[in-house]
Amino acid sequence: MTGDGVRVTLDPMTTAQNRAVLAAAQDRAERAEGTPTPAPESLRPAPAGQWDEADDTTGSYDLEARGALRRVAGLSTELADVSEVEYRQLRLERVVLVGVWAEGTQADADRSLAELAALAETAGSEVLEAVSQRRDKPDAGTYVGSGKAAEIRDIVASTGADTVICDGELTPGQLNALEKILKVKVVDRTALILDIFAQHATSREGKAQVELAQMQYMLPRLRGWGESLSRQAGGRVAGGGGIGTRGPGETKIETDRRRIRSRVSKLRREIAGMATARATQRSGRDRNAVPSVAIAGYTNAGKSSLLNRLTGAGVLVENALFATLDPTVRRAQSPDGREYTLTDTVGFVRHLPHQLVDSFRSTLEEVAGADLLLHVVDGSDPDPLGQIDAVHVVLREIDAAAVPELIVVNKVDAMTEDDVLTLRQALPGAVWVSARTGEGIERLREIVAARLPHPDVEVEVLVPYDRGDLVARVHRDGEVLSEQHEEAGTRLSARVDGGLAAALEQFAAPVG
Numbered sequence: 001m002t003g004d005g006v007r008v009t010l011d012p013m014t015t016a017q018n019r020a021v022l023a024a025a026q027d028r029a030e031r032a033e034g035t036p037t038p039a040p041e042s043l044r045p046a047p048a049g050q051w052d053e054a055d056d057t058t059g060s061y062d063l064e065a066r067g068a069l070r071r072v073a074g075l076s077t078e079l080a081d082v083s084e085v086e087y088r089q090l091r092l093e094r095v096v097l098v099g100v101w102a103e104g105t106q107a108d109a110d111r112s113l114a115e116l117a118a119l120a121e122t123a124g125s126e127v128l129e130a131v132s133q134r135r136d137k138p139d140a141g142t143y144v145g146s147g148k149a150a151e152i153r154d155i156v157a158s159t160g161a162d163t164v165i166c167d168g169e170l171t172p173g174q175l176n177a178l179e180k181i182l183k184v185k186v187v188d189r190t191a192l193i194l195d196i197f198a199q200h201a202t203s204r205e206g207k208a209q210v211e212l213a214q215m216q217y218m219l220p221r222l223r224g225w226g227e228s229l230s231r232q233a234g235g236r237v238a239g240g241g242g243i244g245t246r247g248p249g250e251t252k253i254e255t256d257r258r259r260i261r262s263r264v265s266k267l268r269r270e271i272a273g274m275a276t277a278r279a280t281q282r283s284g285r286d287r288n289a290v291p292s293v294a295i296a297g298y299t300n301a302g303k304s305s306l307l308n309r310l311t312g313a314g315v316l317v318e319n320a321l322f323a324t325l326d327p328t329v330r331r332a333q334s335p336d337g338r339e340y341t342l343t344d345t346v347g348f349v350r351h352l353p354h355q356l357v358d359s360f361r362s363t364l365e366e367v368a369g370a371d372l373l374l375h376v377v378d379g380s381d382p383d384p385l386g387q388i389d390a391v392h393v394v395l396r397e398i399d400a401a402a403v404p405e406l407i408v409v410n411k412v413d414a415m416t417e418d419d420v421l422t423l424r425q426a427l428p429g430a431v432w433v434s435a436r437t438g439e440g441i442e443r444l445r446e447i448v449a450a451r452l453p454h455p456d457v458e459v460e461v462l463v464p465y466d467r468g469d470l471v472a473r474v475h476r477d478g479e480v481l482s483e484q485h486e487e488a489g490t491r492l493s494a495r496v497d498g499g500l501a502a503a504l505e506q507f508a509a510p511v512g
């Protein structure tokens with residue numbers, strides 16, 4: 001059955017986040033419009049004031065570099081390899097969004113499309129229109145019903161869109177059938193998220209992980225893309241001179257398949273190698289019994305901002321989805337002087353493509369292996385509880401559900417008092433902070449310190465003055481209960497872990 005169609009013109013003022021993402025996208029689009037010859041322009045630094053004000057708590061240098069890279073990367077649509085082409089052409093396209101709304105309220109459906117819009121804009125597209133349809137379930141053949149498809153075809157024609165983005169993961173058959181009707185390229189939410197990851201990956205490991213996910217997405221869809229590409233010859237794909245002209249024939253598809261399969265195995269091997277190196281570093285930290293705290297949460301919740309606020313790390317902060325892909329580990333210190341590590345990680349999203357969860361598994365082990373999880377929630381989002389649920393789904397997938405969790409509601413500066421009151425009832429154990437203003441950060445530091453695993457051996461020692469190194473270690477890794485300077489040395493009463501207790505044994509002193 002075909003239900004009622006709802007045509008939504010996205011109100012860019014719905015949420016502050018959406019507004020800011022829109023502004024950033026418009027900014028990008030304007031800059032791109034003024035650059036008919038992208039190469040020289042892209043090498044010029046962005047004018048001052050274009051980005052968040054430059055300060056080392058926002059990693060603004062990285063942001064600038066990313067903006068420049070993004071445009072240089074646009075040139076790579078000239079690559080002849082179909083497997084490299086398909087993911088690099090979403091940016092700066094003019095898109096129509098299409099959602100099927102099968103469950104939940106109208107508000108849920110609107111939020112889902114608003115998120116799709118934010119994703120599209122993060123990828124560099126310009127959103128012209130958003131349409132959603134109420135149905136029991138997506139149409140098996142064409143995702144939306146056939147009547148709706150015809151309506152969307154008219155919208156595409158009248159707005160001059162060159163791409164339609166569907167809010168789900170579509171089968172190759174659905175993508176194909178829709179392209180036949182709409183006469184423009186159709187991509188799904190999974191491809192869109194993969195595209196953003198591809199644009200944001202910077203490290204060798206991150207790039208390999210994204211490419212692996214892309215290849216796995218690509219493999220079953222190869223034929224579909226081939227057909228659509230050949231039919232689109234001479235189409236309006238932005239910046240893609242020649243992309244549409246290379247429809248691979250049957251043999252080419254077979255060759256591509258083989259090539260992708262062998263690339264997949266190679267990438268798996270590479271990623272496994274890099275994961276081993278990281279595991280070695282991690283076990284080094286474990287041996288020294290440095291407790292580890294992982295920051296996780298929905299994308300754009302303010303995880304990197306919080307890391308910067310707690311450690312002055314200078315990690316990239318951007319009002320864009322999936323700004324962070326690589327884990328950053330920084331040392332932090334509790335108010336009582338103990339050291340621990342804080343790790344910033346990739347953000348999660350509703351229906352995070354399983355290909356990405358799979359290929360980022362080794363990175364996400366940082367979360368699963370942590371002693372404490374700071375689950376950062378954007379309190380100013382319209383649906384913080386929905387975001388928490390989505391994060392829990394991913395945490396279960398990566399076997400991190402058992403890690404002790406501390407919910408940190410961020411962006412309280414952007415919340416109304418009413419919102420705070422409502423959310424407080426739903427989240428009684430949460431800590432309330434603003435990474436931006438610093439509000440609540442000291443309290444957070446104290447709570448984190450209290451939740452760190454406690455060293456469990458109590459010692460009473462008299463350490464001679466020439467072993468100041470040991471005293472320093474007790475301060476750094478243990479918990480000092482009392483300290484006195486006596487003639488023969490420093491008398492310490494402290495709680496430490498087993499390793500340190502063994503090193504201190506020779507200086508054991510009777511309580512006195």
Ligand SMILES: Nc1nc2c(ncn2[C@@H]2O[C@H](COP(=O)(O)OP(=O)(O)OP(=O)(O)O)[C@@H](O)[C@H]2O)c(=O)[nH]1
Pocket residue numbers: 298299300301302303304305306316317318319320321322323324325346347348410411412413414433434435436437
């Ligand atoms: N109003 C307000 N905005 C904040 C706060 N913390 C972060 N932001 C903004 O939220 C946006 C996202 O911040 P990030 O720190 O990059 O968020 P993230 O969770 O690391 O995002 P991803 O790495 O993309 O998943 C940026 O525009 C920040 O300036 C806060 O306490 N208050």
Ligand SMILES: [Mg+2]
Pocket residue numbers: 303304305316317323324
């Ligand atoms: Mg981040």
